[in-house]
Amino acid sequence: MHLTIADLKKGEKGTITDSSSEDIPLKLLEMGCLPGNTVHLLQLAPFADPMYLNVNDSFLAIRKETAALIIIKKIDE
Amino acid sequence: MSKQINVALIGNPNTGKTSVFNALTGLNQKVGNYPGITVDKKQGICKLSRGVKAHILDLPGTYSLNASSLDENVVIELLLNKNDKDYPDVAIIVSDVENLKRNLLLFTQIKDLKIPTILVINMSDLMNRKGISLDIELLEAKLHTKIALVSTRKNNGIQELKQLIENYKTISKETCLDTSSIDTAYFESLQKAFPNQDVYKLWLVITQDANFGKITRQELDISKFKTKSNQELKRLQQKEAIKRYQFINSILKEGQTIDRSKATGLRSKLDRLLIHKVWGYVIFFWILLTIFQAIYDWATVPMDLIDTTFASLAEWVKNTFPNGGMVTDLVAEGIVSGIGGIVIFIPQIAFLFLFISILEESGYMSRVVFLMDRIMRRFGLSGKSLVPLISGTACAIPAVMATRNIENWKERLITILVVPFTTCSARLPVYLIIIALVIPEGSIIGLSYQALTLMALYLLGFGMAIFSAYILDRVLRTRHKTFFVVEMPNYKLPLLKNVIITVIEKTKTFVFEAGKIILAISIILWVLASYGPGDKFNNAEAYIEPTTQTSYERNDQIAAFKLEHSYIGIIGKTIEPLIKPLGYDWKVGIGLVASFAAREVFVGTLATIYSVGSANEGENIDTIKNKMQNETYADGTKVFTLASGISLLLFYAFAMQCMSTLAIVKRETKSWKWPILQLIGMTAIAYICALIAFQFLK
Numbered sequence: 113m114h115l116t117i118a119d120l121k122k123g124e125k126g127t128i129t130d131s132s133s134e135d136i137p138l139k140l141l142e143m144g145c146l147p148g149n150t151v152h153l154l155q156l157a158p159f160a161d162p163m164y165l166n167v168n169d170s171f172l173a174i175r176k177e178t179a180a181l182i183i184i185k186k187i188d189e
Numbered sequence: 190m191s192k193q194i195n196v197a198l199i200g201n202p203n204t205g206k207t208s209v210f211n212a213l214t215g216l217n218q219k220v221g222n223y224p225g226i227t228v229d230k231k232q233g234i235c236k237l238s239r240g241v242k243a244h245i246l247d248l249p250g251t252y253s254l255n256a257s258s259l260d261e262n263v264v265i266e267l268l269l270n271k272n273d274k275d276y277p278d279v280a281i282i283v284s285d286v287e288n289l290k291r292n293l294l295l296f297t298q299i300k301d302l303k304i305p306t307i308l309v310i311n312m313s314d315l316m317n318r319k320g321i322s323l324d325i326e327l328l329e330a331k332l333h334t335k336i337a338l339v340s341t342r343k344n345n346g347i348q349e350l351k352q353l354i355e356n357y358k359t360i361s362k363e364t365c366l367d368t369s370s371i372d373t374a375y376f377e378s379l380q381k382a383f384p385n386q387d388v389y390k391l392w393l394v395i396t397q398d399a400n401f402g403k404i405t406r407q408e409l410d411i412s413k414f415k416t417k418s419n420q421e422l423k424r425l426q427q428k429e430a431i432k433r434y435q436f437i438n439s440i441l442k443e444g445q446t447i448d449r450s451k452a453t454g455l456r457s458k459l460d461r462l463l464i465h466k467v468w469g470y471v472i473f474f475w476i477l478l479t480i481f482q483a484i485y486d487w488a489t490v491p492m493d494l495i496d497t498t499f500a501s502l503a504e505w506v507k508n509t510f511p512n513g514g515m516v517t518d519l520v521a522e523g524i525v526s527g528i529g530g531i532v533i534f535i536p537q538i539a540f541l542f543l544f545i546s547i548l549e550e551s552g553y554m555s556r557v558v559f560l561m562d563r564i565m566r567r568f569g570l571s572g573k574s575l576v577p578l579i580s581g582t583a584c585a586i587p588a589v590m591a592t593r594n595i596e597n598w599k600e601r602l603i604t605i606l607v608v609p610f611t612t613c614s615a616r617l618p619v620y621l622i623i624i625a626l627v628i629p630e631g632s633i634i635g636l637s638y639q640a641l642t643l644m645a646l647y648l649l650g651f652g653m654a655i656f657s658a659y660i661l662d663r664v665l666r667t668r669h670k671t672f673f674v675v676e677m678p679n680y681k682l683p684l685l686k687n688v689i690i691t692v693i694e695k696t697k698t699f700v701f702e703a704g705k706i707i708l709a710i711s712i713i714l715w716v717l718a719s720y721g722p723g724d725k726f727n728n729a730e731a732y733i734e735p736t737t738q739t740s741y742e743r744n745d746q747i748a749a750f751k752l753e754h755s756y757i758g759i760i761g762k763t764i765e766p767l768i769k770p771l772g773y774d775w776k777v778g779i780g781l782v783a784s785f786a787a788r789e790v791f792v793g794t795l796a797t798i799y800s801v802g803s804a805n806e807g808e809n810i811d812t813i814k815n816k817m818q819n820e821t822y823a824d825g826t827k828v829f830t831l832a833s834g835i836s837l838l839l840f841y842a843f844a845m846q847c848m849s850t851l852a853i854v855k856r857e858t859k860s861w862k863w864p865i866l867q868l869i870g871m872t873a874i875a876y877i878c879a880l881i882a883f884q885f886l887k
Binding site: 131132134137138139140141142143144146147154155157158159161162164168169170171172173174175178 | 252253255257287288290291294420423424426427430431434456457460461464466555558559560562563566572596672673674675676677678679
């Protein structure tokens, strides 16, 4: 099983390895959800959904179902 | 032809684009509509030196040239159509100094369309504090552009920007990217098929068609040329984004240094509180309460003033214009009170937009969307539906318009369909008089029954909106996928100038857009109530016996008799069998019909029907109340009892009685199907609830 953004816990970081799923909105790619960029999970709404991220210096919120489509490699600090 | 430079102002949302627009044009701006769609078209004039003027078009905020909403689509349509009269001589891309990387994506796309482009780096006053330094010369050279460092907050850099606009001809048209490298073979074949067209433009037309919908006003027919599947196109678009970021990163590596240690923790500190799992909600509801308080409490002073002013104006017209003429009556009773009925809502609408624009400008609104999305989604709505639902408590018209930034069509449609259930300010006068009539005075734990009833009606409106959203979510089947990306902008202090301009602009839109319809219907209603067929209407004096009553009372009785036999009276009598089971007589029926213009007309209409002469809302509410209280059927039973009162309240809470809302829903959904569904569905719910309530309580 691949790790995705939805698996991150509050405060954790990851590097995007694949964001080519067809169901990821183009807007998200254009905001920087592209392979090689770092994702930092800043905060979670109740039920861990939506998720508040910092990607590529952009601050944005996406739903968990979308986050589960973006595959990452966890960065251990 | 006078020399006028066409300037298009383009930028990501939350970059302060509107502040730049306001700084360039001042109050020299107007808001219109793009033909066929209700996206606001904001344009203004900026005076440059030597009598040269710039025509500035403030385009909707967008993250890229791939539209995902109606608003964004406007930008693409304009930039792809060289024949459009607004096609820019020069584009200004407004970017935010803290988000330069992402902002440059859009910049490079516009550059690749070979449009001369100026880059505005806004909020440059924050550079030191955030530890950002830029090598402007290097950036200008690498991006083939001119850069203006602007701070709208400190009012810096606007003069320099004006100079750049004036000298736009010196700006290079060189592209940033070799776009054909996205897919060399495909781009070559594209170029071969349309040798006279710019290949990047062709690419945008094709991908736009796949993403969002056909571009309506373009001269190319690309349908024969769609040799790639949507999936393949999307992969290429991702490749394009990667290539653009590679280009941008390579430039920023040299041209920008960020000292991260200087970043202040304001965002994370505020976020920790404002979107806290408990405190976040507490603060949000506290803010909501303040807004309600403002709308209902603070707004009453100017509203009362407007009310009395228009009443005395109508009186003045009656006394000054030629006596008893048709024109005098039309002006006094139709037009003046019609306009009064529009103006009276200005204080509430202005207050509402004052708060909404402060919340939006400060960056707080995105946090609310974040907090509420999960809860709203359960009912088929989006976190973004919350703003429309709150706006709906002032008026459904701006609320329906405020749904535009919901990208997901199904969520947007459901929001539009349920918004009219929220208690708009037009229902308030109706509620007030009926509550005063049927709900006993007295209180429980310090809260009066009447106030509690009013609150219950507001909750009922929200509850019904949420409940019907839940049902619609299960009934409606659409192919649209869920789509939710919200930028969480930096917190900032709202700029007073921006807030004021927003308030003025939104109020103006309400007055002129909704006002036109309300005024027209007021006049029609006046005609229907002032004319009637046959002798009973035209010769009413002969039917009222001159007995012991005073001439004043007699005039009132004649007026009431005339109304009964006017066209609108006949309508009321015709629908009486239908509304009888709900506990209403034909007079209430007239009020219901009249409410189609605007619900608040109900009170005024009843005033006339119950022959209170020139009574108007507010000051004479007691007299209307007394008359209504004493109103009986032929057998002596009272018309207004607890049963019929509750039934009437429920009817007003749920029925779709607003022509203006139906008109705006038609415009926003581009189909009569949805407003008709709303009209029938809501009115049916209202009828059934009112019927059940009356039959149980009577």
